Amino acid sequence: MTRRTPSVDPKEPQFANTPMSEPERTTDRSTGKFTLSPEGDLSGTVELTHEGYTAITERTRFIRKTAEERILQFEEDWKDRYAAAKLSNIEILHVEDVTKPLTIRYRVEIPGYAQRTGKRMFVAPAVFQRAKQPLFTASERRYPIYFYHAWREMDSVSIELPEGYVLDAADAPESFPIGEAGEFKVKMRLLTAEGKRTLLYERLFEMGRGGRLLFPREAYPALKQVGEVVRQADNHLITVRQQDSAGGQ
Numbered sequence: 001m002t003r004r005t006p007s008v009d010p011k012e013p014q015f016a017n018t019p020m021s022e023p024e025r026t027t028d029r030s031t032g033k034f035t036l037s038p039e040g041d042l043s044g045t046v047e048l049t050h051e052g053y054t055a056i057t058e059r060t061r062f063i064r065k066t067a068e069e070r071i072l073q074f075e076e077d078w079k080d081r082y083a084a085a086k087l088s089n090i091e092i093l094h095v096e097d098v099t100k101p102l103t104i105r106y107r108v109e110i111p112g113y114a115q116r117t118g119k120r121m122f123v124a125p126a127v128f129q130r131a132k133q134p135l136f137t138a139s140e141r142r143y144p145i146y147f148y149h150a151w152r153e154m155d156s157v158s159i160e161l162p163e164g165y166v167l168d169a170a171d172a173p174e175s176f177p178i179g180e181a182g183e184f185k186v187k188m189r190l191l192t193a194e195g196k197r198t199l200l201y202e203r204l205f206e207m208g209r210g211g212r213l214l215f216p217r218e219a220y221p222a223l224k225q226v227g228e229v230v231r232q233a234d235n236h237l238i239t240v241r242q243q244d245s246a247g248g249q
Contacts (some may be wrong), residue, residue, distance in 0.1 A: 020211035026052030040114035129234035135227030141220035152207025168241035173233035
C-alpha cells in the first residue's frame with residue numbers, strides 16, 4: 001500500500017490545536033536503596049530517570065560537556081544540598097539518545113544524615129526532596145503565575161534501619177489534592193524480613209493536570225501555601241530508637 005505524504009498549500013495554511021502534555025509525560029523518578037548506620041550515616045545506591053520536558057532541560061546542561069565534566073556537574077548539584085555527600089560509580093546514560101529516558105545511577109554516602117540524641121535518631125525519609133529550595137519565595141505576586149509544563153515527581157526510598165533499632169514516631173505526612181490541577185501523596189510502611197527492619201517511603205507530586213498551568217495573581221497565596229505544605233512534608237522527620245539489650249521497649 002502506497003503511503004501518501006500530506007500536502008500543505010502555502011496559500012491556505014491550516015492551524016491545528018495540539019493537546020497539552022499531561023504530567024505523566026514529564027516524569028522524574030528517583031529510586032534509592034539506603035542503609036542507615038548506628039552513627040546516623042546514610043549510604044546506598046540511586047537511580048534517577050527523567051522524561052519529557054525535564055529530560056530536555058537536563059540534556060541541555062549535559063549535551064556539550066565531556067563525560068568527566070558531566071560527572072563533575074552532577075556532583076556539584078548534590079553538594080549544593082548535602083555538602084558532605086560523597087558520590088561514586090556515577091553513570092549518566094542516554095544524554096544523546098532522546099528515545100530513552102535520561103538515566104543517572106550512582107552510589108552516595110551522606111555522613112551525619114540523621115540527627116542523633118541519646119538512643120534516638122531523627123530521619124527525613126524524603127531523601128531526594130529534603131533541603132530543596134521553596135517552590136515560591138516572594139511574599140506577593142504582581143502578575144499571573146504560569147508553569148511552563150505539567151510534571152510529575154515519583155520517589156521510592158527504602159532505608160534499612162540499624163540492627164536493634166525500631167520506629168518510635170513514624171507518622172507519615174498527610175496526602176492532599178491540589179484542586180483539579182494535581183495532588184501530593186505519601187505512603188510509608190515498615191517491612192520486617194530476615195531480622196531486618198526497612199522503612200519504605202513513596203512520594204508523588206503532580207501538577208498541571210488538564211492543562212492547568214496558568215493561574216491568576218489572586219491565586220498566588222493559595223499556590224504559595226501548597227508549596228509550603230509540600231516543603232514541610234519533604235522535611236518531615238521520623239524517629240527511630242535503639243532497643244535495650246533485652247529487646248524491650
